Structures are given as C-alpha cells and as structure tokens.
Amino acid sequence: MDNITASEVAGLGVGALLLSATLAATKVDAFFSSSQRSSLEMCKRCGNLRRLACSNCKGTGSIREGGILGIKPVEGFFETFGDSESKVKQIACVKCQAKGYFSCPNCSQL
Ligand SMILES: [Zn+2]
Numbered sequence: 001m002d003n004i005t006a007s008e009v010a011g012l013g014v015g016a017l018l019l020s021a022t023l024a025a026t027k028v029d030a031f032f033s034s035s036q037r038s039s040l041e042m043c044k045r046c047g048n049l050r051r052l053a054c055s056n057c058k059g060t061g062s063i064r065e066g067g068i069l070g071i072k073p074v075e076g077f078f079e080t081f082g083d084s085e086s087k088v089k090q091i092a093c094v095k096c097q098a099k100g101y102f103s104c105p106n107c108s109q110l
C-alpha cells in the first residue's frame with residue numbers, strides 16, 4: 001500500500017470530484033427543469049397539455065365491467081374461464097364521461 005504515488009492519489013481525488021460533480025449536476029438539472037416549468041408559466045400538473053389522463057380508466061375512456069370490484073364466485077370461475085374474455089363488457093367510464101382525460105383543473109381556471 002506504500003507504493004501509491006501522489007499522482008495516483010490526486011487521480012482518485014479528481015475522479016471522486018468529477019463523480020460528485022456529475023451527481024450534483026443531475027440534481028441541479030432536475031431542480032431547474034421543475035422550476036423552469038413554473039418560470040415559463042407552464043402548468044405543473046399537465047405541462048400545458050391542458051388535460052390529465054383519467055386514473056379510473058387509465059386514459060382509455062372505458063372500463064371493464066366486473067373488474068376488480070366484481071368479485072365472481074369461485075364455483076362459476078372455472079365454467080366461465082374459457083370464454084370469460086368475450087363476456088367482458090367495455091363500459092364507458094363515468095368519471096371522465098368516456099373521454100379518457102379531464103381538462104386540467106389548473107389550466108381550465110385560466
Ligand atoms: Zn375515465
């Protein structure tokens with residue numbers, strides 16, 4: 001361990017500095033991109049898309065009838081297993097009126 005030269009130590013130091021500088025730059029970059037949005041008067045919620053995807057239907061505008069809430073009895077499960085996919089109805093999402101998105105509450109106030 002005694003044969004580490006001063007230049008090697010310096011190299012390690014520079015390497016560590018560069019690494020921490022890179023990490024810091026990434027954080028600073030993230031910080032600026034979010035503050036830039038507000039300074040450019042872009043909407044923080046939708047990024048000026050003026051719409052937000054509906055969380056209820058995942059932006060599709062329709063949901064599967066009898067999804068997570070429709071619990072089927074176990075006895076009926078095996079009977080319907082083969083063609084259960086064809087029996088699933090797509091019903092319009094009530095939450096977003098089947099649009100799949102809402103107009104952004106931040107932007108619609110403008
Ligand atoms: Zn929806």
Ligand SMILES: [Zn+2]
Pocket residue numbers: 043044045046047048049050051104105106107108
């Ligand atoms: Zn918005």
